[in-house]
Structure formats: structure tokens, C-alpha cells
Amino acid sequence: MYIDKGIQTKIRVLLCVATIDGHDRGVKYIARKLRDAGMEVVYTTYNLIEEIVDVAIQEDVDVIGISSSTASHTTLFSDVIQSLKAKGAEDKLVIAGGVIPTADIPILKKIGVKAVFGPGTSGDEVVNFILANSDGEKNKVVK
Amino acid sequence: MKEELDSWARIKKEWQEECSRLYNEKAEEPKFTNSGIPLKPLYTHEDIQDIKCEEIGMPGIYPFTRGVSPLERRFEPIAPLPTMGYGLPEETRKRLDLYLDVPGLSGISICCDMPTYHGYDPDHPFSRGRVGQCGTSICNTQDLEKIFDGVPLDKIKVGINAPFAGLAMFALYIAYAEKRGIPPDRLKGTSDFSRMYKAAFGSHPCFKPKRAMKYIAEIVEYICKNKMTGWQGIFLDGYIIREQGGNAIHELAFVLAQSIGFTEQVIEDGFSADDCLSIMSCKLNGHNDFFEEIAKFRAFRKIWAKINREKFHCKNPESLNLKFVGTQTGGATLTAQQPLNNIVRVTVQTLAAIIGGTSWVDPAAYDEALAIPTEEAETIALRTSQILFHESNVKNVMDPMAGSYYIEHLTQKIEEEVYKMLGEIEKRGGFVKCWEDGWFRRQIEDESYKWRREVDSGKKIVVGVNKFITDTEIEVPIFRVDPRVEEIMVERVKSFKNSRDNEKVRVCLGKLREVAQNDGELMPPLLEAARADVTLGEMMDTLREVFGWHVYR
Numbered sequence: 001m002y003i004d005k006g007i008q009t010k011i012r013v014l015l016c017v018a019t020i021d022g023h024d025r026g027v028k029y030i031a032r033k034l035r036d037a038g039m040e041v042v043y044t045t046y047n048l049i050e051e052i053v054d055v056a057i058q059e060d061v062d063v064i065g066i067s068s069s070t071a072s073h074t075t076l077f078s079d080v081i082q083s084l085k086a087k088g089a090e091d092k093l094v095i096a097g098g099v100i101p102t103a104d105i106p107i108l109k110k111i112g113v114k115a116v117f118g119p120g121t122s123g124d125e126v127v128n129f130i131l132a133n134s135d136g137e138k139n140k141v142v143k
Numbered sequence: 144m145k146e147e148l149d150s151w152a153r154i155k156k157e158w159q160e161e162c163s164r165l166y167n168e169k170a171e172e173p174k175f176t177n178s179g180i181p182l183k184p185l186y187t188h189e190d191i192q193d194i195k196c197e198e199i200g201m202p203g204i205y206p207f208t209r210g211v212s213p214l215e216r217r218f219e220p221i222a223p224l225p226t227m228g229y230g231l232p233e234e235t236r237k238r239l240d241l242y243l244d245v246p247g248l249s250g251i252s253i254c255c256d257m258p259t260y261h262g263y264d265p266d267h268p269f270s271r272g273r274v275g276q277c278g279t280s281i282c283n284t285q286d287l288e289k290i291f292d293g294v295p296l297d298k299i300k301v302g303i304n305a306p307f308a309g310l311a312m313f314a315l316y317i318a319y320a321e322k323r324g325i326p327p328d329r330l331k332g333t334s335d336f337s338r339m340y341k342a343a344f345g346s347h348p349c350f351k352p353k354r355a356m357k358y359i360a361e362i363v364e365y366i367c368k369n370k371m372t373g374w375q376g377i378f379l380d381g382y383i384i385r386e387q388g389g390n391a392i393h394e395l396a397f398v399l400a401q402s403i404g405f406t407e408q409v410i411e412d413g414f415s416a417d418d419c420l421s422i423m424s425c426k427l428n429g430h431n432d433f434f435e436e437i438a439k440f441r442a443f444r445k446i447w448a449k450i451n452r453e454k455f456h457c458k459n460p461e462s463l464n465l466k467f468v469g470t471q472t473g474g475a476t477l478t479a480q481q482p483l484n485n486i487v488r489v490t491v492q493t494l495a496a497i498i499g500g501t502s503w504v505d506p507a508a509y510d511e512a513l514a515i516p517t518e519e520a521e522t523i524a525l526r527t528s529q530i531l532f533h534e535s536n537v538k539n540v541m542d543p544m545a546g547s548y549y550i551e552h553l554t555q556k557i558e559e560e561v562y563k564m565l566g567e568i569e570k571r572g573g574f575v576k577c578w579e580d581g582w583f584r585r586q587i588e589d590e591s592y593k594w595r596r597e598v599d600s601g602k603k604i605v606v607g608v609n610k611f612i613t614d615t616e617i618e619v620p621i622f623r624v625d626p627r628v629e630e631i632m633v634e635r636v637k638s639f640k641n642s643r644d645n646e647k648v649r650v651c652l653g654k655l656r657e658v659a660q661n662d663g664e665l666m667p668p669l670l671e672a673a674r675a676d677v678t679l680g681e682m683m684d685t686l687r688e689v690f691g692w693h694v695y696r
Binding site for chain 2 (some may be wrong): 122
């Protein structure tokens with residue numbers, strides 16, 4: 001639970017990995033870390049980009065974290081961000097994890113990915129980034 | 144004798160006094176192996192008093208603790224079984240050519256892209272962005288021809304790493320070999336496509352566990368019927384268990400549970416335990432804890448022999464002696480930070496596997512935490528095993544660590560722990576039930592989280608990640624697959640589908656569906672389909688429709 005100036009917010013995060021990717025060790029660790037930090041985490045696997053976007057909208061999440069370890073990140077993230085825009089949900093914070101070459105980070109950022117967390121990232125780093133960049137505004141509860 | 148004992152007691156006492164004199168105030172922090180086996184600071188003959196000489200035994204003799212063949216280390220080089228594959232099939236062939244001349248090459252393993260891995264065609268919507276990435280794309284016999292044209296399939300072992308495609312990939316490969324005039328009984332290879340059970344350990348979609356087991360068991364049955372003596376049956380996988388975060392005990396116990404599960408399935412289908420067990424092969428993970436890894440290989444051979452004799456009453460000596468235990472060094476132990484350090488990690492892991500008595504090693508390339516390997520990184524990995532094999536002299540003597548108080552003790556401890564875990568699996572209803580219940584995944588995830596928390600807290604050190612961090616990272620070259628590969632493969636498969644006899648395809652798929660619905664033997668309709676240019680994805684889509692396809696978690 002993140003408490004700031006009497007406003008209690010619970011940040012909702014969607015974490016996912018493609019069923020066809022299967023590298024879920026890192027993302028599952030992050031899921032536990034975020035839960036331990038008091039966030040609400042929805043974890044899912046997906047086949048099509050549309051599934052991520054639909055779940056994100058239905059679950060009204062603040063953050064979408066997608067893990068990609070099979071070199072398809074550029075296509076994947078540009079598809080996601082385009083689809084979010086098309087559905088009027090571009091306010092969601094999109095972050096990436098997995099095996100992503102350093103040289104591709106600026107490309108992903110240009111597309112609209114707010115942060116890229118590679119192998120070895122500590123969970124605290126991800127928690128702190130989300131706390132600093134998402135206020136979980138949609139779930140505001142006045143104390 | 145009495146004198147000897149007195150003298151030992153005196154020496155031991157002296158040592159204890161010396162220890163307390165030098166370290167009296169400092170309480171030694173307890174130490175553990177990577178899998179949590181508690182360690183003493185020193186081992187002596189007292190620690191192995193209970194171990195009988197015949198338990199340690201001789202290499203090539205039951206229970207094979209010391210090795211699978213009587214003099215393997217002297218006469219058979221540890222030939223590398225390199226894994227390769229990316230982009231277009233013809234690009235994969237180019238990389239394959241780098242290896243075909245390596246003396247003593249026992250085989251090659253073709254890495255498939257994620258769509259092929261799961262049995263989807265390049266033009267399937269789920270394949271978008273992934274075609275030719277992380278492996279090559281194979282969906283018909285033409286793709287296989289582009290990779291294997293002219294390669295002596297009856298001389299070198301071939302593995303095609305498409306674990307979820309199973310029988311359908313087997314059918315494609317056999318149909319391709321037929322075109323080349325090579326009958327099944329002359330083919331050599333491993334069933335890399337038999338690892339659908341990987342879904343028990345990670346987020347992979349799959350048929351229902353019981354159906355998946357039957358689907359894979361049919362590979363063994365086809366091999367038996369067609370006398371494919373050069374082809375290994377089910378390929379057991381301990382690698383994935385470790386990569387997902389399990390420890391050495393999980394690795395052995397879950398691999399043995401796989402083997403027990405498949406053997407029971409094959410028996411249920413009317414074949415014998417020997418049919419299944421005598422042709423199995425296995426891949427373990429080469430990990431960081433040097434001595435534990437050596438002991439792991441020794442314990443594995445021993446438990447394998449004992450279980451198959453005591454539980455399945457195997458009569459074929461080959462069933463007790465798992466000749467093909469290979470090692471792939473652990474990809475998840477590699478770091479993206481200071482990537483050149485990974486060469487050292489891989490060296491240590493490969494050395495432990497060789498000393499432990501592995502049949503082959505596939506050392507990882509140092510850049511695997513960043514992308515798929517460059518040619519240079521791949522070559523260094525190959526050279527690593529070659530340097531160890533030819534220059535270090537570790538290969539000259541069989542099972543060189545035998546008799547070490549520590550190694551023998553550790554081998555016994557691992558055996559005990561693995562038996563304990565196997566008992567737990569049996570109590571929970573066996574491999575299929577534990578898979579359905581997600582029990583394996585929970586065990587692995589808990590272990591993975593425990594490890595990661597220790598890294599976060601600094602209790603476990605990973606050089607370059609939580610200690611000895613440098614601000615400037617060395618840039619290493621990154622291998623990239625041309626993004627046009629996807630476009631090309633999608634085009635190819637579309638025109639392939641337009642130019643074949645689609646009426647025949649429809650009939651073949653109809654037959655396949657009917658057999659699947661009646662739970663019949665799938666290989667005959669799959670082979671017929673492969674010969675009629677039905678694609679891998681089309682066969683798998685039909686089976687998915689009948690059997691279901693889910694991520695169980």
C-alpha cells in the first residue's frame with residue numbers, strides 16, 4: 001500500500017508473457033515483488049496482443065508489464081502501444097522486461113515504452129520505478 | 144588396528160584443538176550446497192564409512208555410479224553436440240556447415256523459432272514477430288531439405304528442438320528422409336521434439352497432461368515397430384527444471400518422475416518398460432556448484448539403475464544404464480552484466496559435467512543473456528569444451544573424483560534427497576497428477592523466489608549483478624536476425640499452400656481428426672499428411688482442436 005498525503009492508492013499492474021515465449025521465471029519474480037510491495041497484480045499469458053489490451057482495460061490497470069525473451073520485442077511493443085491508443089487507453093504505463101539488447105532500448109522508448117528491465121534487475125528497482133511513475137489515480141480511496 | 148584407530152583419534156583431536164585455537168571466537172556460518180544440502184567444513188573417512196564399496200562400484204557395472212561404460216573416458220571423446228538455428232532454413236544450413244567438419248562430431252541439434260517450437264506455421268497470427276527469431280522456421284519437408292540437403296542423416300545424430308510439436312515433427316522428418324531414400328531404421332537422432340512435458344515446469348500451452356503423455360509415448364512405439372535402433376526415444380529434460388529455478392534435487396527427481404511417467408504410459412499402451420527405458424536419453428543442466436554438479440551426475444546414474452531394476456524389473460541392460468546423459472550449461476546462470484565473465488562460468492560448468500561423466504556437453508555462448516549467439520561467441524563455447532578435453536588432461540582417468548570423502552558423501556546425500564522427493568511425488572499421485580495440480584511449478588517457483596531473494600539481500604553473490612559492479616559495461620556485438628525473414632517465410636508458406644493438392648490435404652486432415660477423436664494411433668495419418676505436404680501447423684491445429692490446448696497453472 002502506497003500512502004501519500006492522506007490518499008491511499010493501490011496500484012494495479014498487469015504482468016504478462018506470451019504463451020509462445022514461455023520464459024516466465026523473471027516475470028513471476030516481479031509479480032511476487034510487486035505484491036509484496038502492496039500492488040495488485042494480474043498475471044496472465046497471452047496469444048494475441050489484443051488479449052493484453054483487453055485485459056488491461058477490463059481490469060482497469062495502471063501499469064502493463066510485458067516480458068519478452070524471444071527477440072520479438074520491437075513488433076510486440078509497437079503493436080501494444082498502437083492498440084492501446086486505438087482503444088483510448090494510452091494513459092497506461094507500459095514497461096518491458098526480458099532479454100532485450102541495450103541497443104534496442106532507445107527504439108522501445110521512442111515507441112512509448114517507459115522503462116526496460118533486463119536480466120539481473122532487482123525487484124526493488126521495478127517497484128520504485130512504478131511508485132515514482134504511477135499514482136494509481138484510478139483507484140484512489142480517500143482515507 | 145587398535146593402534147591405527149588411536150592414532151586417527153589423536154590426529155583428529157589435534158585438528159579440533161588447532162581449529163578452536165585459531166578460530167575460537169568466530170562461529171562459522173553454516174554453509175550449504177546450491178540445493179541446500181548442509182556442509183561441514185571438512186570431510187574424512189568417517190563420513191563415508193556406511194558406503195559400501197559395491198555401491199561405488201566400477202564403471203560400466205551396475206549401479207553405474209562411476210560411469211556408463213567400462214573405459215569411456217579413454218576411448219570415446221566427448222564430442223560436442225552443438226545447438227544452432229536462426230532465420231531462414233538456408234541460413235541455419237550455413238551455420239551448420241561450420242560444424243560438419245569438426246572431428247568426432249556426434250550430432251547436431253537444430254534450434255527452432257517459437258512458432259515451430261509450439262507447432263504453428265509462420266502465417267499463424269500467434270507467430271507474428273517471432274518467425275526466425277531464436278531459432279529457425281520449419282513447417283514442411285522443403286524447409287527440412289534446405290537445412291539438411293546432403294547431410295549424412297544415417298551417420299550423424301540429428302535433433303530438432305521443437306518440444307511441443309512431438310509426433311507431427313517426427314512425421315515430417317521421416318517423410319523428408321524417405322524423399323532422400325533413407326528408411327527410418329537407418330536414421331540416427333534424438334527425439335528433441337518429445338518434450339511436451341516441459342509444460343509441467345513452465346508457462347507453455349499443451350494438450351491435457353495425460354493426453355500429452357500418450358502423444359509423446361507414441362514416438363517410442365513407432366521407434367520400436369520400425370526398428371529404429373539408431374534413434375533415441377523420449378528425451379528427458381532436466382535443463383528446463385533448473386532454468387526455471389529448481390535446484391539439483393528437483394532436477395533429478397523431476398527427470399526421474401518424467402521417466403517413470405512415460406514408462407507407465409508405454410506399458411499402458413501395450414509395450415514393455417524395456418522398450419521405453421532402453422532407448423531414452425536425457426539432458427541435464429550444467430550449473431555453478433562445482434562439486435554438487437559432479438556428485439549429481441554420479442547419483443543420477445545410480446538412482447536410474449536402481450529404480451529401473453527394482454521398480455520396473457528391466458531385463459535389458461541398456462535400460463539400467465542411461466548412456467546418453469548430455470549436459471547443456473545453464474543459460475540462466477549467465478549474466479547480461481559484464482558478459483565476458485560468462486566464458487568463465489561456462490568453463491567451470493563444463494568442467495564439472497566432464498568430471499561427472501556426461502556423454503556430451505553443449506556449452507552456452509557468453510552472449511546468451513543478451514541475444515542469440517554470434518558466430519564468434521558460439522566458436523568460443525565450442526573451443527571451451529575442446530580446450531578442456533584436449534589440454535587439461537581431465538579425461539585420462541575414469542571418474543577421477545571417486546573416493547573423495549566429500550564427493551562420495553555428497554553423492555549419497557543427493558541420492559537420499561532425490562528418493563525423498565520421488566516418494567512425495569508418488570504419494571501425490573505420480574507425474575501426471577503432479578503436473579495437473581501444478582505441484583512441480585509451485586516447487587520450482589518457490590525455489591526460484593528463494594534464490595532471487597538471497598541475491599537481492601546480498602546473501603548470494605552474483606558477480607557483476609549484486610557485487611563487483613562496474614559503471615561502464617563492455618559492449619559486445621549482438622547477433623540479429625534480419626526482420627525480413629518473417630515476411631519471406633510467410634510468403635513461402637502461403638505460396639506452398641496454394642501450389643499443392645489441397646483436396647488431398649483436406650482428406651489427410653480429416654483422417655487425422657477422426658483418428659485423434661477415436662484416440663487411435665496417430666503416426667500413420669500424420670505420416671500420410673506429411674507426405675501430402677500438410678504443414679506442421681495444420682497437423683498441430685487439428686490435434687489442438689481435438690485434444691485442447693491450454694496453459695495449466
